[in-house]
Amino acid sequence: MAQASAFATGSTCALRHGSGSVVQLPLRPLYRDCTSYGFSDLADATIISTIDTLTQRGGGLPQQGVTTALREQVATMAAMADGTAPPSFFLSSLDPGVGKTTTLIRFVQQLLRSNQHEGVAVLLCFSQLDEIAGLIDNMELNKADFAVFTGKGNEINGLSSTPYGEARILFTTQEMVRKRCRGRSFKDTEVFHYQGEVRAVRVWDEAMLPGEVIRLNTDQLASLRDPLRLSHPAMAELIDQLEGDLKVAGDHSFFTWPDVEDASGTSLWSAKRHLHGDLAGHLERLYDLSGRCVRLSKSGKGSTVTTALDSRDVIPDDLAPAVILDASGRVRATYSQWKKQKKNLVRLPSATKSYQNLSVHVMNKGSGKTAWSNNGEELAQEVAHLIDTKPDEEWLVIHHKTSDPERIPNLIRGLMATDTGRISFLNWGRHQGTNAYRDIKNVILAGLNNYSEIDYEMLARCYSGIRNDQKVPKALVDQMRSGELRHHILQALCRSSVRQGNGSDCDPCNAYIIAPSRFGALDFLPEVFPGCTVRTWKTRKLKLKPTGWVADAVAQVTSFFASNPDEVYLYKDLRADLGITNASNFNKRVRHHESYKAVLDELEVEEIATGKGPHRNALAKKPQSFGPVEGAGYIAGV
Structure with a gap:
């Protein structure tokens, strides 16, 4: 017990022993909404076990801020x-690899051992099935103590028959x-109950988005x-x-959707009986x-495609606490x-580790899905x-x-000159939620999500x-964009060795990001990864081998000007010759x-405008500049 108390020394959010009643304590401004509870035997046992595990893993005690946040x-x-x-x-927003999941594992183990909590049950919610299997192994649970409830047909459901x-x-x-709580409260969703009662402990791993866009x-x-x-x-x-009304309504407008059941006289259940999939x-919807x-x-x-959009709550308020x-x-x-x-979100104390061992290189270049389609x-x-x-090094792309x-x-494998077996690929x-790549020290974000x-x-x-018929401040939209970009970059880079470290510093890692400057990555990366080094990643002058339509067009243009060097080649004729x-x-x-x-540069061919219009609509050989005649002599400077 003295060991656990020692960890709290100098903490920003002091923890007092007591009966378990809520105690509001003075906090520095960053943690002003933090609520501390009397520390029970369960909490003491959990924190001692957690700190011991993290100390052995990292070679020393975690930094004070991390210890406070975990407590x-x-x-x-x-x-x-x-x-x-x-x-x-x-909300606990400790960085990946600091110990949030380890703390959860130790808490569940101590809860199952606690005589004072024999009837207390836990609901653990994850975004990926792989995370569940790994956590079950790490918790070393008896099959009688756990069950897995996911979609039908998932093998992971068979890990326990309880x-x-x-x-x-x-x-x-x-x-x-x-899905199960849609349109109902959590307490009424019996599939998540334990022996007829709501599970007392609820933990949501990774992002919780209580609202969704329809x-x-x-x-x-x-x-x-x-x-x-x-x-x-x-x-x-x-x-x-409806389809006609939406097309007439136009872009950036608002529309009152009819009550579908009243207007059609058909219930969702009846209409859906013979429909499947998409x-x-x-x-x-x-x-x-x-x-x-x-x-x-x-x-x-x-x-000509119009999309109707609205948002709704998908997480019931009574899932809290x-x-x-x-x-x-x-x-x-x-x-x-x-x-x-909503005023029902509380930020728990947090601590950001140092990313001084992370170097991020940013290339200013379009890299979205369209860019990869056109210039892949x-x-x-x-x-x-x-x-x-x-x-000789492993990479994550x-x-x-x-x-x-x-x-x-x-595409990437086909252009490499070295072994391709050392590359791992992961799509946005x-x-x-995966630790499978945590030892890889080179990571490339080949475009942003x-x-x-x-x-x-x-x-x-x-x-x-803000209602759909009200204006949204541009600054708020920009905040959302910046926040989502930061979120995806943080999560993506933390699949690599960035998530590893000694609790205060991340392991060495080189990250490379392709993104246009308008995203502002060069400016916000030091905020996402405090202490990191940010550099520019310069593009190279590449000689690309044409493929597909480009290869066909190049062959056609080359053939045309080989036979007609003084002629103009209209783009409409080139398209016709290609069948486009x-x-x-x-x-x-x-x-x-x-x-x-x-x-075109190699062929000394350029785009020109012909006819009455100002737009370039044809190809022609570039005018030849005057210079020395081949085989003749000349005096430089005369």
């Missing part, structure tokens, strides 16, 4: 077990909680019409009318929007707005060349997910309570491609 996490979970925690969501309601520890996914576009709406026409003609007629999801004032947005410039373990809590604007708007070979060659400079999940990895969406402007606007509306009818696609995939431009 507060333990005290909050113990207060939930004792039934004394207020109905708030408690009924959900009889297991002290219930593992589930965050999506399962959102979206349905006119193409998705239209896809429902034919499958429902025979069985539910009134519903098909309503869909026809169609069932589209139908659910059609009903979800009933009676709402929705925000309308076009999918892009010149697009709950502890949220999310390192991104210190960088995401969603938490700040949640705390301000150029981007892949930059990545491949960089990896080749360290032929985080990239966009495409319809062909192996497209970007294969799988960049959280960026959303559309309307997505950031809807996040701002959702978390600030869509000028916009041709411009994106050929004219704007770097390898196409490079070949």
Whole structure:
């Protein structure tokens, strides 16, 4: 006990022994909303075990700030077990690798041993199935003590045969909680109960987003019409009318969605009986929007597809008290707005480790999905060349997910001159909650996980309570964008050796990020990773081998000017010769491609404007400049 007390010496949020009642203590401004609880035997045993584990792992005591933050996490979970925690969501935003998960493991083990907490049960919510299996192993649980409740058909459910309601520890996914609690309170969602009672301790690992954006576009709406026409003609007629109304309403406007059940005379259950997969999801969102004032947005410039958007709560307030373990809590604007708007979020004390051993190199270049579609070979060659400079080291590459999940990895592998077996690839969406790459010291973010402007606007509306028919301040939208970018970069880089360290410093790591300057990464990276070194990653002048449409266009242009060096080659004729009818696609995939431009330079061919218009619409040989005649002599300077 004296050892545990010693760890609190000089802490910013003192912990006193007592009966477990809530005690508000003076705190420095950063922790002014922190609530401390009387430290119980359960909490004492947990913190002693945790500190012992972290000390052995890191070769010394964790820094004081980390110890204080972990003690507060333990005290909050113990207060939930004792039934004394207020109905708030408690956010611990300690950095990855500091000890949040280790603390949770030790708490569960001590809880199961505690004679004073024999009837206390725990609900643990995770974003990835892999996390659950790993945690069960680390907790060394008896199969009688736990159960796993995830989607049907998941093998992980078979790790224990204990009924959900009889297991002290219930593992589930965050999506399962959102799905089962939709439209109801947590206390009424019996599948999460233990012996007929609500589980006292609730822990949510990684990001908690209590609100979500609902979206349905006119193409998705239209896809429902034919499958429902025979069985539910009134519903098909309503869909026809809705689709027309949305197209007329236009972009950046508002629309009152009809009550679908009243207007069609059809319940969701009845309409959904013969629909599956995506169609069932589209139908659910059609009903979800009933009676709402929705925000309308076009999918892009010149697009005929209109999307209806609104937001809703997906986490019931009575899930509180709950502890949220999310390192991104210190960088995401969603938490700040949640705390301000709903006032039921409490930030626990935190501590940021030093990232002085992290070097981040940023290339100012477009790297979104469109850039990878149009200039993928150029981007892949930059990545491949960089990896080749360290032929004996492992690399982690985080990239966009495409319809062909192996497209970007294969592009990079195909351009490498060294062993490709030492590269691990991870797509955005799988960049959280895994420790599988924690020993890799080189990581590349081959593009950032960026959303559309309307997505950031809807996040701002959702978390600030701004209605769809009200204007959202641009500054708030910018905060959301910056916060989400910071969140994804923090989580992605912390899959690598950045998450390792001695508790105060991260392990050495070199990170490389491709992102346009408008994202502001050079400015905010030192805030996300205090103490890190940020440098520019300069692009190289690459000679790219044309492929696909570009290769066909290059061959055609080369052949034309070989036979007609003094002629003008209209772009409309080039498209016709290639069999390409869509000028916009041709411009994106050929004219704007770097390898196409490079070949034009080699051929000494340039784009020119012909006819009455000012736009360049043709190709011609560059005018020859005067110079020395081949074989003749001349005097320099005359």
